[in-house]
Amino acid sequence: MATMQLLLIICLAAFCNGFTSVRLHRRPPDTDVSVAERRFLQKLDHFNGADTRVWHQRYFVNDTFVQPGGPVFLMIGGEGEANPTWMQYGSWLTYAQKLGAFCLLLEHRFYGESQPTLDMKLENLRFLSSRQALADLAHFQTVLSQDLGLSGRKWVVFGGSYPGSLAAWYRMKYPHLAYAAVASSAPVNAVVNFPEYLEVVQASLARNHSSCPKTMKVAFDSLIQLLAYKENYEKLTEHFRLCVMLEINSIMDNTFFLETIAEFIMDIVQYNNDNREFEGGKGGNVTIEVICDLMAKESLGAPYDRFVAVVQTILEATKQTCISAEYKKFIMDMKDYSWKGIASQGGKQWLYQTCTEFGFFQSTDSLSQPFSGFPLSYYVQQCKDIFGPGFSLSSITDAVQQTNEYYGGLNIQSSRIIFPNGLIDPWHALGINSNISYDVVAIQMQDAAHCADMYPERPEEPLAVPVARRSIFTLLTKWLQS
Incomplete structure (x- = not known):
């Protein structure tokens, strides 16, 4: 994979990859946005209680929009360095401003500055997996909820591409922690x-x-x-x-x-x-x-x-x-x-x-x-x-078979998950493209590309994209008020 085009790569710097650009963007809120970079003491191996090794995982905080009783929005990092620009731009911040959310971005282990081991020798890469990444999210959420007084709030996870899959899987595997998920362009079926x-x-x-x-x-x-x-x-x-x-x-x-x-x-x-x-x-x-x-x-x-x-x-x-x-x-x-x-x-x-x-x-x-x-x-x-x-x-x-056995592939058994997909995007072929239930919802975007719903809005985008964003916001508002 010469440039690692596989899905995803060094995608959205943390969420969706890519190497192209556009002409216009818009900051969602008309206000100063405060972003803090921090480190979290994370476990190296969540599945071996005898392994007490720890490391420092990077994360970002944006508390600009937080309101009493508002939700917590957690953006999941992916197969590249987490880009703090996503704490200032993107549709999820528009939702956050309207819903009074406290916003977090957690960088994926082994990417960017979140380096759990001294190097990437094969014996160390065994700690790199989606399952360890999900356990990172769970430990991070549990500790921060206590430390920052966020325990009573509903947590919504966001991600695009591979992190979109992680968002859906986190909701499925940790339903007591993740209240809802927006899984954009998520290839949940491994092949x-x-x-x-x-x-x-x-x-x-x-x-x-x-x-x-x-x-x-x-x-x-x-x-x-x-x-x-x-x-x-x-x-x-x-x-x-x-x-x-x-x-x-x-x-x-x-x-x-x-x-x-x-x-x-x-x-x-x-x-x-x-x-x-x-x-x-x-x-x-x-x-x-x-x-x-x-x-x-x-x-x-x-x-x-x-x-x-x-x-x-x-x-x-x-x-x-x-x-x-x-x-x-x-x-x-x-x-x-x-x-x-x-x-x-x-x-x-x-x-x-x-x-x-x-x-x-x-x-x-x-x-x-x-x-x-x-x-x-x-x-x-x-x-x-x-x-x-x-x-x-x-x-x-x-x-690959073990991955699908563990997560279910296309057989999603959960609730409160949104799966937006652009139909130009080749990755939609491995995603959820029709509603599974009334609250496991597929949103198809004609003429739209990979993770299109996640970007800041602009006049030139396909008509299906702003419609998708409105649908996402409507569902999140409904679920968070229930």
Whole structure:
């Protein structure tokens, strides 16, 4: 996973990932927002009473809107550094202002500055799991409720993408602590092989340009043909602005290059026309419509030439000077177990979680998608190359099955959970897309991307997004008053 596009990555800096941006944002409340950064003494292993080791977990507090008897809103951090900007912007703060909520953000263990162990050697990564993360939330809530006098208040948890799953699971596994949950774009069904991701990418590309994915498929097939001959490497290096000269010595080198290039399109679809500029993203002006317009522009040449123009356009919009597409370098970075390495920003940790809990491998093992060349076996080999030969297809399959047995997959048995999903977002294929009961509610957003309901509102967003926010607020208000 070259840039760890798997879902989620270094997503919303704490909640939803992404690398694009938009032009307009709005601070929800018309008031000064006070945000405090603090540390919480957390247990290392919640499931071994004999292990007394502790560490300091980072969290943030915003008490700007708190009213007597108001709820506590807890935003769950995810597979990246927690971004305190989310304590100043976002739809959940609009709800907080109206409902008088005390707001908290807890950074996920092993991400950002929440480092429970001296390094990320394999024997330490065993403490990185969704179950330990949920237990972190429970211990954090229990202690803070006592220390800050919040015991009598109703706690509502929020999260997007993987943290969205955590929000739903926290409500399910700790119903005595979490009163309600908003689980945005939450992939609650773990799967080893996830070719449906690219099937949704194809459908999303075809929305306004029915020929777009077909033309892209022709272009990608041409790229594969060019890769077959070493004399083309210099040209490919120039076309895709690689950081170093392309060198293919193995199937994994070849596959990694193809996946790296395809991820540029996957990212555009997943985060299409969203609103992340407030947290530092770039390139939001490049949308599905923009790239499909380029793919339809015959004056640019053959489909391959148009595809090159698309990738270069994305690079320029996101201000990336070059593409790193070397599998050996990727493996070397990922095997670095220090907290100072580039992989420590979230890539290594999230890859470990996919290899040990979730799978989520976005393969090309489907005919209904616009790419080729990165099958399930490629992702399994990555797990082996980084974490050791014990990480086989069988072990990953067993781990994913255990995850679904523990959480229930799509068989949600709970109450007071909201599942918003954007239908352009490929991750909605693993989420809850229809109501399970009167208070386990799915909200589908036509034309909307990953975690769209979480962002600050803006005039340009799809019409379904503000409607979804109003529905979320209405449900929260109803539940909190009951």
